[in-house]
Amino acid sequence: MSRTQVTRQIEKWTKTSPGRxxxxxxxxxxxxxxxxxxxxxxxxxxxDFVLAQTEWFSLIMDVDAGKL
Structure with a gap:
């Protein structure tokens, strides 16, 4: 039986330039x-959190095309 090892890369948030x-x-x-x-x-x-927004839209193409 072969074993597969999964390596996960952890991405750490990095600071932007001041004022960005x-x-x-x-x-x-x-x-x-x-x-x-x-x-x-x-x-x-x-x-630090500044703003969040969500918005719903009607589809203008099918879901599969939109995922491309």
């Missing part, structure tokens, strides 16, 4: 609702 922000963006697709949801989270140079 980082914006994380993600999206999810709901096929039954024909909608897509976009979410953003903005943090300052210390990693």
């Amino acid at each position: 922000y980082k914006c994380n963006i993600d999206a999810s697709f709901s096929e039954p609702l024909d909608k897509v949801c976009i979410g953003i989270c903005i943090r300052d140079e210390e990693g």
Whole structure:
């Protein structure tokens, strides 16, 4: 029996330049609702929360094409 070893890379948040922000963006697709949801989270140079927003949109293409 062969064993597979999984190596996980841990990414650590790094500071931005003073006065700069980082914006994380993600999206999810709901096929039954024909909608897509976009979410953003903005943090300052210390990693402190500044702003978050989510927004739902109607699909303009099918889910599989949107994932590309």
